[in-house]
Amino acid sequence: MNSFGKIFKFTTFGESHGKAIGVVIDGVPAGIKIDENFIQNEMDKRKPGKNRFATQRKEDDKVEILSGVFEGISTGTPISMVIFNNNQKSRDYDNIKDVFRPGHADYTYWYKYGIRDYRGGGRSSARETAARVAAGAIAKLILNELNIEIKSGVIEIGGVRAKKEDFEFAKNSEIFALDNEVEETWKELIDTKRKEHNSLGGVVKVKISNLPVGLGEPIYYKLDNILASAMVSINAVKGIYIGNSESHTLTGKENNDEITKDKFLSNNSGGILGGISNGDDVEFEVYFKPTPSIFQEQKTIDKFGEEKDFSLQGRHDPIVAVRGSIVAESMSAVVIVDMLLLNMTRTMDNIRKVYNNES
Amino acid sequence: MNSFGKIFKFTTFGESHGKAIGVVIDGVPAGIKIDENFIQNEMDKRKPGKNRFATQRKEDDKVEILSGVFEGISTGTPISMVIFNNNQKSRDYDNIKDVFRPGHADYTYWYKYGIRDYRGGGRSSARETAARVAAGAIAKLILNELNIEIKSGVIEIGGVRAKKEDFEFAKNSEIFALDNEVEETWKELIDTKRKEHNSLGGVVKVKISNLPVGLGEPIYYKLDNILASAMVSINAVKGIYIGNSESHTLTGKENNDEITKDKFLSNNSGGILGGISNGDDVEFEVYFKPTPSIFQEQKTIDKFGEEKDFSLQGRHDPIVAVRGSIVAESMSAVVIVDMLLLNMTRTMDNIRKVYNNES
């Protein structure tokens, strides 16, 4: 349940304020150059505390590789990576110890398990996504060798939509904005809501380029439904839309992508037909709810069933979609690698390619 | 890849115009009364050819149970169900034999596998969803015993949105319309587009009531991300949104569901917090693209790479969302049953409940 993938399969562990969080990736092919700087750089993209648009909490997110790499090369054995929590004991959680924060998983964890590590959200904290980024970094090292590129950025904040999709601009934007002309409006919106002790939702766009045709295993391990599973598993994500997010309002004539010798004439499908990549860019949108951690008074109950007027304290992201875009990108990377590996096994031709030299 | 679920796990097989399609369900608990009339009734809801809003193809969809049931009771062994195709040889597929229909999986199956059963779409045909409805029917027999109810209906067609969600009305509507006042408008829209040899997209709403708290296994087998996987695996589905589909435009204050002793004061979350059911109704929307099978001329290529001006013939649904609502309901049922079974194993308390009588 804490694992994702079939061949390239990772398992995460750890609580927000426990000793450590981490990930074990099974099924990493042998022979990949493991660039630790690249991995740490990926971690740093998601890391909090970098600017006023993310939580002011300081977390180092320093990754340590414990296994699976020898002399800088993957050996084919599980790669485990750990991020130790430096200041796990420093905070005071007395105010949320017994109470269920609205919009959070406190209530459901308590009633499901009968016990809850309340420190910083425990297992349900978005801090778990750091482990996903570490796994995604390994996946990207494989994709890099095949020239497959995954880009992401924020396409909508607080109901204000971007008019452009400039992934190059997004890379260097503090809020991963896809549209330089809307970026300032968004920043002001975030500032305003932050000062009101409130929060904002948003939409992330992901685009994957240079994929081979054939990724995705019908009927229940399609490229699109597994991307959907991957995205909706991310904290605060409520939805996904593959391809043109207006498709359900269009007619068949408008929505079908006609085909020529060289290319598809449009890409409403988001690069996926029948659950299989068609060689065009894979594109989709991911919908994030507003951060549930706000600093206004809210009605709730505690674990004894008593009603409370509750005010949260602490430091939190005014909008999770921003850092969420990196997580969406990382989860996309692991899905694509898993699909690449599975697809290798799907034809006698590929079997011959691999074994004719060896058997 | 053709299986879904962890404990209550089903595998489908079969091509649109092969000998048969079918499903094998593993993990069905022993001791369920298997009502064959109920199963056939579920099949009939999805069955084509009933009115002018669905394809005029006649398919009986008569289910035959081959195993797993003894004297009307499930035995705990796999239940296999088969639907034989009566008139598999009658049609002429010469016009699509070598050509890739725009918006269909013809192109991707061909390039992935190097071979394609072109008869009626083969494996990628929506006919496969009949097998899902059969599996869903078994799941519903379990849910019925626990008083868990799953309802569905159409909430939007061609960009026109319902203003009500009347699931009782939907049950008896020819197009499973959730709003009696919009139903007629929708029917006219469908008629118009059908006569123009075009098609329409739409949105389906699913609502699951009377769930226990605690369903969903974080972090990668959450209730919501598995529902997302289940829904997006359905033919023509491009997206899903859990809970209030405006959440990404709201603030935290607006979106959080406050809690009192008796209930949540709102249900923007769609009944899921941290991936676990909170006891409120689980609600979500499913976005269907327009039927790709239209009868207007379109540009495409054939398997030899030659460009064609292609005109499809035959009988097809003017809108797949309508019959799709039944499939969405069925897939929801299998997800919920799987989550019920998994959740049983998650506490020492439950272990004691089960084994204290026996060990």
Place this chain on the structure above:
Amino acid sequence: MNSFGKIFKFTTFGESHGKAIGVVIDGVPAGIKIDENFIQNEMDKRKPGKNRFATQRKEDDKVEILSGVFEGISTGTPISMVIFNNNQKSRDYDNIKDVFRPGHADYTYWYKYGIRDYRGGGRSSARETAARVAAGAIAKLILNELNIEIKSGVIEIGGVRAKKEDFEFAKNSEIFALDNEVEETWKELIDTKRKEHNSLGGVVKVKISNLPVGLGEPIYYKLDNILASAMVSINAVKGIYIGNSESHTLTGKENNDEITKDKFLSNNSGGILGGISNGDDVEFEVYFKPTPSIFQEQKTIDKFGEEKDFSLQGRHDPIVAVRGSIVAESMSAVVIVDMLLLNMTRTMDNIRKVYNNES
């Protein structure tokens, strides 16, 4: 639970005297020529009623392919095969309806599930192994293309051990005997015990030749532990030994297989080191208990807890190891194919071999 394998994964269904038994194989690579005569020929090897050393029951074991094959070639979609039971209603099971046959699964199925299809053993009947042979036949079609050969035969019956391992002789022996000089002794032993209304145990040897180095995925999906799982899952199998079955009595010096440029100087390891094939023949022994169905009076109880002096009637194999050798061979084939497919994904080199043409 009724599935086996990771990529090449099959699921069986059906009860001994239900409507049908069958198998669905997922993960079959596209592009395999499916020779139905070969498949039926494999089925016939296991089929009962051919001579006096097997049960006199007549079962046709005629396989019908329902899906996954188009114009004689596998399409990459699930291959389902069904064997209908012709005379499912003809027998009278009143004498075993409520009683638990010693050595059979009647007792455990009843107490596990609270219900039991008592007709011919229901799901626990060795008839289920026909579905395994069908799956194994598809696997062998792949192995044939790679020149990998699986042979089997009987090496011990009733404590009398063969002195030779002549797999060519075994192929044409009525009892799959590996030693022509012991065959007659064994036949007489079987005849004697059969006439005494008793039964015999035995040992089967399997040998797999021409394997590439590298099959097997450490640590828990090793070639040897998955072969062990496959073998012990066969009805009446109580044990397995990989390589020289005296290894536990030897010293390291005696047991280690020394290595030269050309070959290993011995094969005590059974061709597997660290769970991975070393290129030498993979060899192992499989231990079958005597058929529990005997016709002498035995003490038992019925489902009401009452003690009975029970005498079984009907037709049964005097020794299951004989027909079991074919099942062991079939299960070996599916394990090897699964390992071949998994191993393809384990190095960056293989990834490049497959995708350099395509991406």
Place this chain on the structure above:
Amino acid sequence: MNSFGKIFKFTTFGESHGKAIGVVIDGVPAGIKIDENFIQNEMDKRKPGKNRFATQRKEDDKVEILSGVFEGISTGTPISMVIFNNNQKSRDYDNIKDVFRPGHADYTYWYKYGIRDYRGGGRSSARETAARVAAGAIAKLILNELNIEIKSGVIEIGGVRAKKEDFEFAKNSEIFALDNEVEETWKELIDTKRKEHNSLGGVVKVKISNLPVGLGEPIYYKLDNILASAMVSINAVKGIYIGNSESHTLTGKENNDEITKDKFLSNNSGGILGGISNGDDVEFEVYFKPTPSIFQEQKTIDKFGEEKDFSLQGRHDPIVAVRGSIVAESMSAVVIVDMLLLNMTRTMDNIRKVYNNES
């Protein structure tokens, strides 16, 4: 591939002389008291360096829990445990860097992956089994609450068989001997072979008492075939036999366990019928080959294909079966817990027991 189990599922990672080895256990039920002393005590049973019958290497095997436990109670989230390697850099592996030790996995890892962490055997080292014992300790905490007991001991060394099975004696024997009268003979045999720079094989017996009827999920996740998979996955194990290891030489009349109201009159079946526990003791034997690490000269080749006369140096167990008995016990524990959890979901009756209070 580095994971074991379906619900109670653990994944191990780490190389013999890497930074750390460890395990992540998913599916641990919430509400278990996690006694760290008990866990460490289990580790210490397997730990090397305690007496002259095991390797003289000193490894602390000090377990650190990183997640999944809060205030001493399991929370239902993954429990990860790490054992850091203290002196990972101290040894000199130059003599085995390029050479393939006979009887070891060096050869197969090299040819499978194209790279090999040669330090102490890397991933293929028996040191990995420490992580299994940690997982087994958590499993035993669950079994303890249900009064299920797992015992093990050595029943044969160097071909000399015990005449008694005294599991209480074995607990305190330096070599886990099941027979006090043979213990001294065995010790002398080990001493002799150790001094000859040779090694010995042996047989371990495991006995599991007080199991409920019903554990094991036919047809491919039976209690016996999964125990077989678990056992043969242990380093140096070549075989397993369930129940009376002479069954294949017996007749049906001799081998069948007759049944009375109170009990089975014998236990040749080893407590398993049709793959399901029958309530009697589950018993099986596990066959270990002699330690391949011997200090006599052997022929081998290096990774350049050159032949070598090779002499290993270092410290190694003269017989792996001794410490292996603890690993067999641990693997048995995780199998039983997984089967307990799966079995909970197999009847409508159990579903009602769990949900009648909650839904």
